Amino acid sequence: MKQPNIIFIMTDDHASHAMSCYGSKMNVTPNMDRIANEGMRFDNCFCTNSICAPSRAVILTGKHSHLNGVVTLLDDFDARQQTFPKLLQTVGYKTAMIGKWHLGEGGHSDPVDFDYWCVLHGQGDYYDPLMKQQGVDKRFKGYVTDIITDMSLDFIKGRDKDKPFLLMCHHKAPHRPWIPSEKYKDLYNDVEIPQPETFNDDYSTRCDAAREAEMTVDHDLTYRDLKLVPPEGQVKVAPRFNKIAPPESLDGYTLTPVETGIPVSFNSYEELKNFKYQRYMKDYLRCVASVDDSIGEILDLLDKEGIAEDTIVVYTSDQGFFLGDHGWYDKRFMYEESLRMPFVIKYPKAIQPGRVSDKMILNLDFAETFLDLAGVKIPDDMQGQSFKQILEDENAPAIQTEMYYRYWMHLADHGIWSHYGIRTMDYKLIYYYAEALGKSGTIDETREPAWELFDLNKDPHELNNVYDDPQYADIIVKLKADLYKLKAEAQDNE
Numbered sequence: 001m002k003q004p005n006i007i008f009i010m011t012d013d014h015a016s017h018a019m020s021c022y023g024s025k026m027n028v029t030p031n032m033d034r035i036a037n038e039g040m041r042f043d044n045c046f047c048t049n050s051i052c053a054p055s056r057a058v059i060l061t062g063k064h065s066h067l068n069g070v071v072t073l074l075d076d077f078d079a080r081q082q083t084f085p086k087l088l089q090t091v092g093y094k095t096a097m098i099g100k101w102h103l104g105e106g107g108h109s110d111p112v113d114f115d116y117w118c119v120l121h122g123q124g125d126y127y128d129p130l131m132k133q134q135g136v137d138k139r140f141k142g143y144v145t146d147i148i149t150d151m152s153l154d155f156i157k158g159r160d161k162d163k164p165f166l167l168m169c170h171h172k173a174p175h176r177p178w179i180p181s182e183k184y185k186d187l188y189n190d191v192e193i194p195q196p197e198t199f200n201d202d203y204s205t206r207c208d209a210a211r212e213a214e215m216t217v218d219h220d221l222t223y224r225d226l227k228l229v230p231p232e233g234q235v236k237v238a239p240r241f242n243k244i245a246p247p248e249s250l251d252g253y254t255l256t257p258v259e260t261g262i263p264v265s266f267n268s269y270e271e272l273k274n275f276k277y278q279r280y281m282k283d284y285l286r287c288v289a290s291v292d293d294s295i296g297e298i299l300d301l302l303d304k305e306g307i308a309e310d311t312i313v314v315y316t317s318d319q320g321f322f323l324g325d326h327g328w329y330d331k332r333f334m335y336e337e338s339l340r341m342p343f344v345i346k347y348p349k350a351i352q353p354g355r356v357s358d359k360m361i362l363n364l365d366f367a368e369t370f371l372d373l374a375g376v377k378i379p380d381d382m383q384g385q386s387f388k389q390i391l392e393d394e395n396a397p398a399i400q401t402e403m404y405y406r407y408w409m410h411l412a413d414h415g416i417w418s419h420y421g422i423r424t425m426d427y428k429l430i431y432y433y434a435e436a437l438g439k440s441g442t443i444d445e446t447r448e449p450a451w452e453l454f455d456l457n458k459d460p461h462e463l464n465n466v467y468d469d470p471q472y473a474d475i476i477v478k479l480k481a482d483l484y485k486l487k488a489e490a491q492d493n494e
């Protein structure tokens, strides 16, 4: 069979519960849904380390963080190591990496082995971003999602028609600070975004890790995040540190949106928290709307060029995100909203349209799957498994029913404790070992280690930690044995 083209579209921090094909109550994403409708949707796709750079490194290498070298956000990726794009290149693929790379700027971290590459510096800017094009710095005018889209369309149009291609189209959006395009700046102006069921979670059954997390909508969003005029004298501090904690009294207290310049006052703390939530979510969803347009343009071009049949298109994001769930933004925790990645894929030659699978797949499996689809032997040292069979046959067996997770960045950025854990189809067991272990960017203070157990069938929102409930004692013994077996199999000895 002819080797398929592969278009891997990935965003940064887009949670699946902000996609209409996953049942979003907040927005519609017709072009993301089109991939799902013409192909299939995975409802249990998880990442092994819910943080940007580490997840990207897992995707490229098919190896866990501790083996690919990107354990925390501050670790540079050594791009000389084995990756699936390089292996595809060796069998004749033309490869391109466009957009957000975010795997370091030093040493050997540039994506030099792609046939074409143009990547944002670090996190990248939403407007007029500085990019590195084949090693040369260049500033591009315009909105970042549009720039990455146009570059991707140009790569497809200018492809070598005798060869298959891999296009990695990686968007910055909808990463913080959630700055929308001009086109969508007024989208949702007259709409009230519904709050999630767990918006006012009090963490009462959880260990202290949840209470110490500094990523609440209520306390930790900043003037920059919410596009509010900062008070006089506070602008000297880096904008991301200007958090807006609720005041002691609401009397005379106001916040001023930059777009109107008109101060807003509040009758209650609930009203204040909701005001922040609305501003956060609306900008986030506006950023998503531009990505959805981008996907539509790519799908339309494939039709126009007559290559849709031969092309695999994937849409995913590097991890999930809290969209006010548990009162939070950001990710990092092993909780569902952060752990789960959107994953939709179409490939008309092999995938029946409209399929939905609840079989578990991981970011660790992507590299192996793409190699398998291209007919390339999967190297023995990759740690995931191909799910090609699941794509081709709805009766194919699951490739795994439990997964190993680890977050290493102890207390960094948002104060989340380091932890590892196991998720099965029914349970999640998390161990907060709460130590830095000398990893880059961590804070060298310890916390009292703690366990949490969730019965996912009874408690899908993970509000009820049942670790101390005697009726789960036998289950805990089994889950602990499985956790340490998975950890050993992953060759994680720390």
Ligand code: CA
Residues within 6 Å of the ligand: 012, 013, 051, 052, 053, 318, 319
């Ligand atoms: Ca991310």
